[in-house]
Structure formats: structure tokens, C-alpha cells
Amino acid sequence: MAIESAAFLTGGCQCGAVRYRLMAEPTGVNVCHCRMCQKASGGPFMTFGGVRVDQLIWTRGKPKVFVSSSIAERGFCPECGTPLTYRMFERDRISVTLGSLDQPAAVPPTIQFGVESRLPWLESALAQPEQKTSDWFKLDDAALGNRQHPDHEA
16 A cells, blocks of 8 residues: 655554654565564564654654564563564664554554464454354443544544
């Protein structure tokens, strides 16, 4: 999907303490099934898209960084823990988690990494019956008391 704005995409953490803007369209957009991504997300995989380091602008706060291996670090919100970035050392690129984008559907993945660690139940799990969140909780947003930052600049 072509993005037609000088400020290409914005995103941030769940609580809104950390916000960013990408100044270029992400490339290398991927799904990563590796065990480190599973542990970092608490889920079966993570999704990322990358830009040059100078094309990521922090507009509110900054992430805390965890050196997750001898070759890379991961950034996350120090307040709510939302995973935000992945950066390999000695590279001029940084990837953001697609789920932290305000418009995560704008950059669909084009490749999968770490497929040797893909959980064997993933395909069957995604084929299970579906239900909307509002039907699951049987509450409207006001009753739910959502404390999540909106998917846009406030």
C-alpha cells in the first residue's frame, strides 16, 4: 500500500507515554516466529517493518531498551511494557512492531522469518470460530473502561 504523506505513519505504546513517527515507508515487513520474538511478545509471533534509524522520530517519550542477544536490542515502553522496536547492532535500520502502528493494516507483511519455531497449532487456531470483542465482553467501550491511548495523536 502506497503511503502518500510526509509523515508516513505514526504509532506508539498502549498507554501513550511513547509515540513515534516514521518518515519513510517501512520495508522488510515481516512476521517473525523465532523463539525470542515469542518470548518478547508473549504471543506466537511478532510483526515488524523497518526504516533507517534517522527515519524514526520519537514524538513523545522514548523506549527503554533490552539487549536481547549479542546482535540485537528491543525497545519497549517503560510505563506499560508495549514492545515497540527491534534493532540489530551495526546496522543503520530499526524496525517497529506493526501492532504499535496507529494504522497496522497499512503495511502487510511480505515474508516470514524463524519458521522453524512456528507453533504447530497456529494454523488451526486461526481457523477456529470467530467472535467480536464487543460480543465477547457484552459491554460497550464506556462500560469496559478502556485506558488505552487512541490510535492517533491526542
